[in-house]
Amino acid sequence: MSTTTLEGFGGRLALRVPYRAVLVSLCLTVAIIGVLTWSLMTGSYPLDGAQVWATLFGDPPSDTASTVVWEFRFPRTLVAFIVGAFLAFSGAALQYVARNPLADPSLVGVSQGAALVVVSVTILAPGMGYYLRPILAFGGSLVVAALILLASSSQRGGETLRFILMGIGVAALISSITSALLTYGDIDRAMSALGWLAGSVHSVGWDEVRWLTVTAIFVVPAFMAAARPLSAIRFGEDVATGLGIRVRMARWGLIILAVALAATAVAAVGPLGFVGLIAPHLARRLAHSGVGMHLVLTGLTGALLVGLADFAGRAAFAPIQIPAGLVTAIIGVPVFVALILRTQARSQL
Amino acid sequence: MKPPLHTSVIALLAFSAPAFGQDLTTIKDDMDRTVEIPSNPQTVVITGGEELVAMLTSIGYVPAGMAWGYQSDVRQTMEGIGGDVGDLSEMAIVGETGDLDYEAIAALGPDLIxxxxxxxxxxxxxxxxxxTVCFNPRFNTFGLDAAAGGERYAKQRVIAGLVGLEDALDEQIGTYEALLADVTARHADVLPDLEWTFLDTGDDFIPHMYDGVKYYTYSYHAVMQDLGLKESDAMNTATRTAFGYDHDDGYAQVSLELVPEYAADPIFVGRYDDAPLGDL
Incomplete structure (x- = not known):
């Protein structure tokens, strides 16, 4: 396959770029712009393309049209794209670091930690307020992930397997506590918490867009710069060490970055299942490439996946609003299974 | 935290000012928000609260839209208390109350939510x-305002006033009180001595017992109060200490094994239509 190599940051960032991967990433970008446009044009409030266009350029047909486009449609679509990319990046990094294709943010307790804190506060201390929810979710995610990381760290090796097993165990324990709170909590509050647990972008606004964007500016470049250690780590600790990578430091640094991205996404919209698991695999099947380009493809795939899920959930059965988290599970998982089965069939042939 | 009931009585601050061709009134709602609303709203959308819809439709006002999931409940609620649901077919659905379709609401062009x-x-x-005017979800029990030291039917009067149907509400209250007087008179020899208990099975069939003092969810308690029935001891105190998990919100989950200890003259059981009564 024809490739070219892009270098930057004094050689620390090197992307081997197969042309097919570039083409696929361009197609994904076009698809994302298409979904954004489609999403801005479509909704329960009747606005044609010209009216939406006029609204975007400061000449709305009415105040309500301006509210619908600028306050309802635009921010939720942007947030869907950003959290999709975040979860996908996070899943890809964890799969590389853990050298396990089943790794995703829920494995390190991000979703469960956020869920436990948000459900606890919603049910036990509702007075603490809705506006603290993102901060609490973020804190819960980080604390649980840190606990799992600390508990699984060891000087004697075997950290990766211990990390995965510890993650599964702690996540199961936390999920049980969350379920107990939902079962025994006040019904109104439990319903409120369940709405958040379904993973929905329906109530986000420009505040979420702003702090997600700030996070992206700081964390995503760090991720891209980590392509080289990730490339080495996926071949195993010995090979990576031989290539001059400080494996232990690189591994924990990447895990912390992955947790931070996923925690930020979960804090904004609640747990969106399967995106972190599926997007890296979808990206890999769309185009084979090196780690750096795969991260780019994964981010775009995750963004497109959640953007489409939110649009479908908002428009398909309007006025019924289906949370994006449910749509990603309903559509994403069968697609994922089909891809796996097709790959197996090909390899058998 | 929801505001305590005694502080959540809506205060009509009442001033009128013409703006955009409509007279405006300022009210303070149950969330302590000061809201400027039209004095004579033409298009009202109810985005949560079947009791709000039930109350308005029962006095002859059909809202322009309501949150999905409540239309059948409104009919059920009203039929359950013998009220007239009216024609709800013109009422648009604007999503589910927890996941509203904000655009569908905007498309109705409401002047009050x-x-x-x-x-x-x-x-x-x-x-x-x-x-948007917020009501405390616990307002709906007719007797609650009076129990909390407030004016009887205060919330209902405010809501009816929002759509200019105070007279229809007065008529409805008159009908209710006449019925109450009739029943009380006919059963005067029995009612004062009756103690009652209520168990709600919910959809998970974990029986719940409601604390009489904080009881709020349905209207049964108010009717029992109005009839002069006494709550059993278990309703008021024992449930909160001996019988199970205290939700600190006026009800407790209780054990089927202890049902005999809830003894009262009538034990009312609330359940969904298709929920099994199980061993109860």
Missing amino acids: LDWCWQDGKLDKLPQIAP
């Missing part, structure tokens, strides 16, 4: 569409 406001995040969006 009424909501319970216990679902988080709504108040970021709804006021961008139309003035």
Whole structure:
């Protein structure tokens, strides 16, 4: 396959770029712009393309049209794209670091930690307020992930397997506590918490867009710069060490970055299942490439996946609003299974 | 935290000012928000609270839209208490109360939105569409305002006043009180000595016993109060200490094994239509 190599940051960032991967990433970008446009044009409030266009350029047909486009449609679509990319990046990094294709943010307790804190506060201390929810979710995610990381760290090796097993165990324990709170909590509050647990972008606004964007500016470049250690780590600790990578430091640094991205996404919209698991695999099947380009493809795939899920959930059965988290599970998982089965069939042939 | 009931009585601050061709009135709602609303709203959307819809339809006002999931409940609620549901077919559905379709609400062009406001995040969006008045979800029990030292039917009067149907409400209250007087008179020899208990099985069939003092969810308690029945001891105190998990919200989950200890003259059991009564 024809490739070219892009270098930057004094050689620390090197992307081997197969042309097919570039083409696929361009197609994904076009698809994302298409979904954004489609999403801005479509909704329960009747606005044609010209009216939406006029609204975007400061000449709305009415105040309500301006509210619908600028306050309802635009921010939720942007947030869907950003959290999709975040979860996908996070899943890809964890799969590389853990050298396990089943790794995703829920494995390190991000979703469960956020869920436990948000459900606890919603049910036990509702007075603490809705506006603290993102901060609490973020804190819960980080604390649980840190606990799992600390508990699984060891000087004697075997950290990766211990990390995965510890993650599964702690996540199961936390999920049980969350379920107990939902079962025994006040019904109104439990319903409120369940709405958040379904993973929905329906109530986000420009505040979420702003702090997600700030996070992206700081964390995503760090991720891209980590392509080289990730490339080495996926071949195993010995090979990576031989290539001059400080494996232990690189591994924990990447895990912390992955947790931070996923925690930020979960804090904004609640747990969106399967995106972190599926997007890296979808990206890999769309185009084979090196780690750096795969991260780019994964981010775009995750963004497109959640953007489409939110649009479908908002428009398909309007006025019924289906949370994006449910749509990603309903559509994403069968697609994922089909891809796996097709790959197996090909390899058998 | 929802405001305590005694502080949540809506205060009509009442001033009128012409703006955009409509007279405006300022009210303070149950979330302590000061909201400027039209004096004579033409298009009201109810985004949460079947009791709000039930109450308005029962006095002859059909809202322009309501949150999905409540239409059948409204009919059921009204039929359950013998009320007239009216024709709800013209009422648009604007999503589910926890996941509203804000655009569908905007498309109706409401000049007033009424909501319970216990679902988080709504108040970021709804006021961008139309003035939004929040009611404490616990307002609906007819006897509650009186029990809390407030004026009887105070909330109902405010809501009816929002759509200019105070007279229809007065007529409805008159009918209710006449019926109450008739029943009380006919059973005067029995009612004062009766103690009652209520168990709600919910959809998970974990029986719940409601604390009489904080009881709020349905209207049964108010009717029992009005009939002069006494709550059993278990309703008021024992449930909160001996019988199970205290939700600190006026009810406790209780054990089927202890049902005999809830002894009262009538034990009312609330359940969904298709919920099994099990061993109860």
